[in-house]
Each structure stands twice: as C-alpha cells, then as structure tokens.
Amino acid sequence: KLPGAPAWAAIFFFMLVVLGIDSEFCIVESFVTGMVDNWPDQLRPHRGKFTMAMCVLLFLLGVPMVTHGGAYIFQLMDYYSASGMCLLWVCFFQTISISWIFGADKFIDCVHQMMGVRPNRFWYFCWVIFAPATMVFIFVFYIVQYVPAKYGPYVYPDWA
Incomplete structure (x- = not known):
C-alpha cells in the first residue's frame, strides 16, 4: 500500500485540474492575442472584457458536451474535426497556396530575406x-480505409 494514498490522490487530481486550466x-490567450493584434484600436482598450466574453462563449459552446447526448457530440467532433484529416487538408492547401500560388521562388526569396540563408x-x-x-497519397489511403464514425453500437449517419 502507498503511504498517504488519499493525499497522493488529491495531489494527482489537483495536478490534472491545474494542467487543464493551463492548457x-x-x-484562449493565443486566440485573444491574435484578435487584439488584428483590431488593436477596438479591442485593446477592452481586452479584459473581450477575454471574459470569449471564455463565456467557449463555456456555452461546451455545455452541450455535458448533456445526455454529449458523448455522441464529442465523438462526432473528435472523429471529424479533431482528426488528422482536417490537419492534412489545412497543410495541403497551405502548401499549395505557398508553393504554387504565391510561388516557391518568391517563398525562397522571403526565407532568404528572413534567415539570411x-x-x-x-x-x-x-x-x-x-x-x-505525399498528402494526396495519404488522403487517398484514408478514403480507401474509411470507416464511418460510431460510438458504441450507434453508427452516425453519412450526413453527420
């Protein structure tokens, strides 16, 4: 037996709470900083109020996750919006926009200007x-291996 097990359990769960709050x-701070930097004249004087408004909005967006259907909503969000496929699409279109639309030669010039190399x-x-x-290959592989989202015995419809 671990000596002082209840104390260690309390410390462990306190650590989890602190870790969650820190994350x-x-x-929130990175989002708020980006918004304030984008519109400094309007938001900088009200940064505290804007931060509080964002916290309340994000809290309200999270409320459905603690209802009876919250596990289904969470699973749907986790499977589709937080999966590697969304990140793959973002990376693919960023790569295309920088290398093909902006131009790889211009991008190399920009890197040279910033880095000196x-x-x-x-x-x-x-x-x-x-x-x-590589990203197209991964996407095709994902389509071939695609399995619809499900939570327990429930299989989400195709439109989900």
Missing part, C-alpha cells in the same frame, strides 16, 4: 512536389 489558458533546391522539391504528393 485552456494557452488556447538561401534554401537549396531540395526544399523547392519538397514544397512543390513531394509534400503535396
């Missing part, structure tokens, strides 16, 4: 050909 603080042709190949092709 949420980082997420010009990236070699390997990076050009990676940005223009290798990274998009």
Whole structure:
C-alpha cells in the first residue's frame, strides 16, 4: 500500500485540474492575442472584457458536451474535426497556396530575406512536389480505409 494514498490522490487530481486550466489558458490567450493584434484600436482598450466574453462563449459552446447526448457530440467532433484529416487538408492547401500560388521562388526569396540563408533546391522539391504528393497519397489511403464514425453500437449517419 502507498503511504498517504488519499493525499497522493488529491495531489494527482489537483495536478490534472491545474494542467487543464493551463492548457485552456494557452488556447484562449493565443486566440485573444491574435484578435487584439488584428483590431488593436477596438479591442485593446477592452481586452479584459473581450477575454471574459470569449471564455463565456467557449463555456456555452461546451455545455452541450455535458448533456445526455454529449458523448455522441464529442465523438462526432473528435472523429471529424479533431482528426488528422482536417490537419492534412489545412497543410495541403497551405502548401499549395505557398508553393504554387504565391510561388516557391518568391517563398525562397522571403526565407532568404528572413534567415539570411538561401534554401537549396531540395526544399523547392519538397514544397512543390513531394509534400503535396505525399498528402494526396495519404488522403487517398484514408478514403480507401474509411470507416464511418460510431460510438458504441450507434453508427452516425453519412450526413453527420
């Protein structure tokens, strides 16, 4: 038996609460900082109120997660919006927009201006050909291996 087990359990769960609060603080603060930096004249004088409003809004968005159907909503959000597929789409379109639309040569010039070192042709190949092709391959593999979302015995409909 662990000596002082109730004390260790209390410390452990206190650590979990502090870790959760810290994680949420980082997420909310990065979002609020981005918004305030985007509209400094309107939001900087009211930063505290804006932060409180965002916390209340995010709390209200989380309330459905603690209802009877919350596990189903959470599973749906976890499977589709927090999966690697969404991140893959964002990375794919960022890579295409930077390397093909903005132009890889211009991007190399920007990197040279910022870093003082010009990236070699390997990076050009990676940005223009290798990274998009790899992401398309992963997407096709995902489509072939696709299994609809389910929670326990419940299978979500196709439109979910």
